[in-house]
Amino acid sequence: MKAAAFSYARATSIADALQLLARHGDDAKVLSGGQSLMPALNLRLARPAILVDIGRLSELRGVTVASDKVTIGALTRHVDLLGSREIAEMLPLLREATAQVAHPAIRNRGTIGGNLAHADPASELPACMLALDATLVIRGLDRERRVAATDFFQGIYATALAADELLTGIEIPLPAPGTRHFFHEYARRSGDYALVGLAAMARADNGRLSDLRLGYFAVGDRPQLARAAARLVGVDVTPELVAEAKAELATELDPATDQQATAAMRRHLAGLLLENCLATVLDRPELARGQSS
Amino acid sequence: MTASDERQVLSVLDRPNSYIGKSVPRPNLDRLMQGRGQYVSDIVLPRMAHVVFVRSPHAHARIAALDGTAAKAMPGVIAVVTGRELAGVVSPWVGVLSHLKGLKSAPQHAIAVDRACWQGEAVAAVVASSRALAEDAAEMVAVTYEELPVVTDMRTALDPETSVIHPELGDNLAFERNLDAGAVDQAFAEADEVVEAEFVFGRHTGVTLEARAVVADWNAGEARLTIYQGTQAPHMVQNIAARHLGLTEAQVRVVCKDVGGSFGIKVHIYADEMATYGLAKMLRRPVKFVADRVESFNTDIHARDHVCKGRIAVNRDGAIKAFAIDDLTAIGPYSMYPRTSAIEANQVVNLVGGPYATPNYRARARVVFQNKNVTCQYRAVGHPIACSVTEGLVDLAAQRIGMDPVAIRRRNLIRDDAYPCASPSGLRFEALSHHAALDRILAMMDYEGLRAEQTRLRQQGIHRGIGLASFIEVTNPGAAFYGVGGARISSQDGVTVRLDASGAVIAHTSITEQGQGSESLTAQIVGSVLGVSMDRVRVVLGDTDATPYGGGTWASRGAGIGGEAALQSAKVLRDNILVVAAAILQARPGDLDIVDNAVVDATSGERRIELNELARVVYFRPDTLPPGLQPELVATRHFVPRDYPFAFTNGIQAAWIEVDTATGFIKLLRHWVVEDCGTLINPQLVDEQIRGGVVQGLGAALFEHCIYDERGQLTNANMADYLVPMAGEMPDIDVGHVVSPTLESELGAKGAGEAGTAGAAAAVANAVNDALASFGVTITEIPLTPRLVLSALGQI
């Protein structure tokens, strides 16, 4: 399985990268960590004429914390996120999710930007972006724009990025104090893509949720922020209400049937994740079932 | 490890400083641990070219046209060869053996000529200066296919309206075997209870980490073909390559160095490998073929694709009165060569019910062609099916009559003092130990303790299960497997052992090494029997130019057969050395022994002459030897089992698992095996073979499945979608032993390589059904995926 031939250009600056992308358009693929691109190249599923390697653009790497947001450079590697004290303190959801990405050797090279731009519907990080209400910072030759995560993921391997654009950073609003999170995925083996997963952020006051963002992944052609969450906010979360929310969830999700699971099974597992999430964020273990991954 | 036998007489196994029974580290592991092994894919020869095969994307299609012109013009391309062109160099073959009555198959070419019969079958070869360039050119080979009807459902393969893959054969039935022993109808009619189930087994494959690889080197000047290949049976490859390339065996040399896993995958003859041999001859240069992972999934033999209806008759007092099976298995469009794709089904018929005393057994097995990848023997051939069906039925019977699974086994396993005896299928058992093994495993796992824990946790809504699986295993086969059917597959093996001029020992053996420890067991035996330290013993294997002629390593025969040959040859060399020593020392050979690299006085142990000194005299100063003495410091002995066609072993496995009934996920908590494989040459190596085998069985139980769609497309031909067992999900595995040596050899060793795989899936399936018993659920299908569990529980 040897990749088809391609040319290679190592970008020396962001501007240089953008010029290369502008020139080559759909004939080019951006190489960041390469952990998603390389398998596709080796299997000859991707056949770009040229790879634009942005791996040396150190200005795209790193975590910065401002008063109201955390900014993560697109080239920040998963291993760097795992080692970041700021991420651990401020965005524990992201840390937990990143720890589930594949295996150590992959995490040492893969980047958050590469992962998000690749937009595998079964990937953990896109769903985290929904739950965290993130904004993706995108640059073209003569422009910079910001796209809400909820608008960024548009289908299987499809995002709002144009062929001549680069994802340069991710801006995540600092969660309010007391925000809780929940992350779990059901996968056959450690490091596998999830059968279904949930990345959630919640705020609770006096046993009621004041905010709930449910970022599901592996539930369709893109990560999905469940509208069913609205049912659970500002009210007493009774078992009956949970059942109703699960029923709504089952109708709004349109998961695929594939070798790993049927659509019905994915809906079922999504419902379990909802229960487990509520049990965690409300400190009510009796709401939980199905603990194994 | 405990030995349950008593040795009355000091035998060759009780020699001083014996390595037999010792868990010594394998010699020569540094090479592998430093990354300095030599696997076929590491081999580079001058002018070596690389071959990539153009493979049919269709499961069944006529090759209407094939145009290599554009491909030939690509950079680095040396040749583009069609099936028709190659047929002039490599003759076709038919995978049948005469002792499998009625087995039929069609001729298969190294590269398909008129028609591709499975998705992935090679239709052309592109040879180029690198793999990458060959792949580029392969894309440019223009093939016009006319799709033909596909046969992909084994259940309807024999229906009249299903198209026949090989019309000249009449139907899609490759082989059928029927067996009727005892009084089966009467037994079922009279029994208190009859339980039936349909057992479904997902097709799966070996996934050796090193893919199949061959370097074929035709030296036109010598008119000789050297094949570097990780085969388990080099002499078989030599014979077949010679036969189909129109060469004499003397013109073919097969060399195996390091092999990155085989498990039976690399014991067969593959079309693309035969094509590689032929291309080397055509192009008069070395040609290298290394399958990539996708190719491996599509072309390495698959196995264990069965639907087996099983019935068991049982009385309320627990007596099992009869077994009956109707087994259907799906192979590829050709029976594999030369071992045939009927052996697995044949084994299933032979082995169902094997551990049990009932004489009433009926079996029908049918083997049907499919437009899917070819199938053949893969570790534990047929045993996993037979064990899963047998042990599944026994547990179902126990459940029906309200008996504990241990109790029903105690009631029905063949008694340990009942040997020798035979099974209803005609298997002759020399001496097995089902009850001793059962006792042992119950103690090892603290069965009562686990039952108590299971009960306690069930009250908390946690569902754990215990599953047992008794099994018998075929090892040390004589000619009964293949030779009797006309295959040129040797069932004997030989060892040549030599004392070198420096006093070191070199042993050449015809068995082969794939990591199980063939080299180590040979060195341990030779060192022990001869009286030399292991660090002085060098073992040569895997070279038809340099070893005795033999079968190689497969069907768990290396230790039992190759080990015995090593033992016997070392005995002879020892005697030869003592004759010389006696002459030098003016003593009698009977008063001498060899211990710790020296000839010693047998009674006092006094060192009389070092072996290296004796060797110096023999090789360089024979003028100092008594007149008439012609020393011979080399000995060769071969061994073939003669009394029993197979040396049966027995064992039992137990699985302790937890089912999450909300998600359907199964967690493997722990696993136990008690194995009786006779004399243990190196207990650690045996235990590790068992562990590795168990995990292959656990993979089958939960994860592995070659998923074909109805068009015959293998939809998960990569390691992300085909799930192999990884460290995160596997349990610790405890291994114990009972020891019942075979009296057929002095060594007393039987085989152990496949035991782990034989019973692991059966134990897990029984454990899952045990866990789900309170839900009234029984699942008789593997792999036991969460989807299957949730469906059975009615959750989805």
Place this chain on the structure above:
Amino acid sequence: MIAAIAIALTVNGEPVTAEVKPRLNLADFLRDDLGLTGTHVGCEHGVCGACTVRLDGAIVRACLTLAVQADGSAVETIEGLSDSGEIADLQNAFRDRNALQCGYCTPGMLITAQDLLRQKPQPDRAEIREHLAGNYCRCTGYHAIIDAVESTARARTERAT
């Protein structure tokens, strides 16, 4: 014709310069261009771990890395880790426990195990299994490998105290 690209890197401490096609991956570069065949190819899609090497001190899949990406970097393969003696105790433990059979996964296993022990000197069995969860072995069933890593960790801790 796509131009070859000049790269300069160190491999096991030795400076190496080469002209490579962009599509050449690091595993093939090490094996075919440098003859360092201890890095094995098992899947070419990053799943089996057989090709694991160290790149600037971090374990990576050589099949998912282009040779051109290694320009300016330090690559360490199993040959280098062996010759330096860095993993001698781990290799001894593997030998004594028979934590390898065919040896094909072993270079990747050793490098990954060493990576774990450098980060976490006293891992429990579950942590060892988790860190090695991306390295496929078909021969051993993993139990012996876990034992060997565990015993090495214990011995290193004892030596350190």
